[in-house]
Structures are given as C-alpha cells and as structure tokens.
Amino acid sequence: MIPADTDLRDTGLAPIGAGRTLVIACGALAREIIALIDMNGLTHLTLTCLPAILHNDPRKIPQAIENAVYKHKEDYDEILIAYGDCGTGGQLQSLCDRLGVTMIDAPHCYAFFDGTKTFAQRGEVTSFYLTDFLARQFDAFVWEPLGLARYPDLRDAYFGNYETLVYLAQTENADLTAKARDAAERLGLGFERRYTSFGDLEPFLTTGSGS
C-alpha cells in the first residue's frame, strides 16, 4: 500500500516490513524506497519515515532522527538513515557517526537522485529543484511556507537569483511533469525535466553503504 502524501508530509510512516534492517527515511522518499524494496526483493529491510515537513526547519532533523534511532534500535540488527545532509550543516553526519549508523553521503536528495558526483560536477548554482514528491507537494513545501499565496510580490525576493526549475523525475509521469512545469511558471523560472530514476538511493539500499 502506498502511504498518502499528506501523512508522509506531516506525520511520517510507522514501520512497515519484517526485515531486520531498519531504514529511517524522510517521508519524501517513502514511495521510492517502497518501490525499490519491491523491485529488488529487499525483504531484509523495514521502512519507517519521519515527517517530510521537517525539511522546512532542518535544525529539527538531527534530533528527530536521534529520537527515532533510540526508539527502534533494540528491535533491529542494523539501522540505515535515508537522508542526505539536508541543510543540517554537517550536524546529521556527526550524529550518525556518534550513533554508529549509516546515512547517505550527499548534501540532499536532489544530489543523490541525480547521482551525487554528477550533481556536484554540474555546478548548477542558479537551479531550483523538485523531485516527484515535491512536484506533488509544491504548495505545501514552497508556495505556502514562503507566503507566496498571500504576498506574491515576494516572489523575486526569494527566486530572483534563480534561472531554472529543474524537475528531477523519479518516474515517467505526465501529470507530475505538468505540475512541475506549472510550478516553474508560477516562480517565473525556466523549466527543465531530467529523468533520474532512483539515482544513488538504490545502491544505498541494496548495499547499505552511504557512498
């Protein structure tokens, strides 16, 4: 069963699966991780998610992950953290080192979907990114928290230095592409769609290695 986006955004996901390795993931990755588990027969994995909305205040992410690790660690043999740094300024890596758990060695999901090395090499300073999840949840993660519905005149203060919205697509989905294109228009940006599939998320889950 695919969890609802609103649940993944606001409350997360209770553990699903019977595997002895627990993946603690961002809610924004739930659908992709469930798909990878199914595609690759990764029955050794159990998935739980934290609310994706934590990304709107990244300082809360390390504490939320620490709480989740302590909550679940006695019940599993191994724990994987399906997060990049996600704006924590290295705090999440320090936490994972201290707790002895593995996270994804990437600055954020845009990087590991695109392929972390490739993403860095592109050096796209003026690009703003969406994934499948964020294309679906654009209003909740971008439009509303930035106050653009109430104050459309703030758009250029936020996005005036950007040039292109790059939609990093995990799936071939015309509806999501249309949503992403619409988001680009609303932000006054150019549009590029880049099909990434699951990028470095797949080897992270299949090998349990962060890099």
Added chain:
Amino acid sequence: MSDEENDLVLADLDDGELVEQMMDDLYDGMKPEIEEAVGILLERKWTPYDILTKALVSGMQIVGDDFRDGILFVPEVLRAAQAMKGGMSILKPLLIETGAPKMGKMVIGTVKGDIHDIGKNLVAMMMEGAGFEIIDLGINTEASEYIETAEREGADIIGMSALLTTTMPYMKTVIENLKDQGLRDKYIVLCGGAPLNEEFGRAIGADAYCDDAAIAVETAKRMIQERLNPA
C-alpha cells in the same frame, strides 16, 4: 483591519503616536505608509538619524525579536524589511548630507557558489541602520572580491553568508586567503547562514557566527568597540 484604521490619517498623529504607528506599519510590512510617515517626520524637522533609529530600527528590532521567538516567519520579516527599505531609501541620501554617526565599514556578500541573499540583505540593512557603511558584493562572491574590496575600501568587517551545506566551507577558503596575505587580523570576520552554528564559526577561524541580523549588529558594535578600546 477596522474602518477606523482604514481612515487613519498619519499626518493627524502627534510625533509619539506616529512613531508608534510606524512600528505597527513596519510590523505589518506596509511600505507606502512607512514612506509617507518618514516624509511627515522630515517635514516636522526630525533629523534623518532620529527617524532611522527611533522609528525604523526600533520597529525592526521588534520584528527581529518576534522572528526569533517564532511569532513571525520569513514572509512577514521580508515584508517588514521591504517596508524599512522604502523608508531608508528616502533617508539614505539625507543621512550622508547630515553626517550621521559612523560605526564602521563592512564588506558583505554571499559566498561563491551560493545565490541566496535574503539573510545577507537583512543583515546589510540592519547594519546600515545601525550606522555601518555597507559595501554589498551581492551573491556568488569569490575570496578575492571580499579581500580586494575590503583592502580598497578600508573596511573594518568582512561578512560572509551561505545557505547551503555545500557552500559554507568556502568561508574557510576566504579566511585562509586572508591569512596567506597576512591580513587576517586586520579585519573582523563575521559569518552567518541557516546551516551554520557557533562551532562551525570557530572551526573556520571566524571572529563570530551570528545567528540573525540583530546579533550581527550587536556583535559588530561590540567588536568595533573592543578594537577601539582594547582591554
């Protein structure tokens, strides 16, 4: 907003009421009202410096405090900043003419690879409001731009901002460049940005990490004073 507020005529308010109203209008991000009130106070022979400090900066400090306390959020702070900017654009040429007190000179920019400038712009505006002369290098700033500008302009402070985990290490590059050129101790180096913290500021060798614009102003004032009056 009530009808009574809609009918408010700023010019009918006495000075105290007008300043109080300006703080409310700043809080609500009402740029045209702020610009009008600044004009009224100038007509009443207020000095540009008094308008800046007693109305705009004081009002913006309330906005900053409420942001820190989680009462206001980024959109409201941005709106308030735009309103203050409207008032400052009237006052700025007059402040130069009337010779307002100078606290020091700061070169500020968002570091190389980073285009996020909301925090940097807020700091620049509040520093300017506090009497610092600001040279804003904008976004995507190379180490050489910071250093050459600071040298050429005789700056006291170099301020660096970053929003990305991938760009914040560049602050260390700037500081290492300063060291290589024997210039590190010549400048107060301040850093700020959402993913940073005090530990990072210490690790890269900055003089201070500033959590928000108000703290940047306080820190800059204190450090300038310490340089002028060493213990």
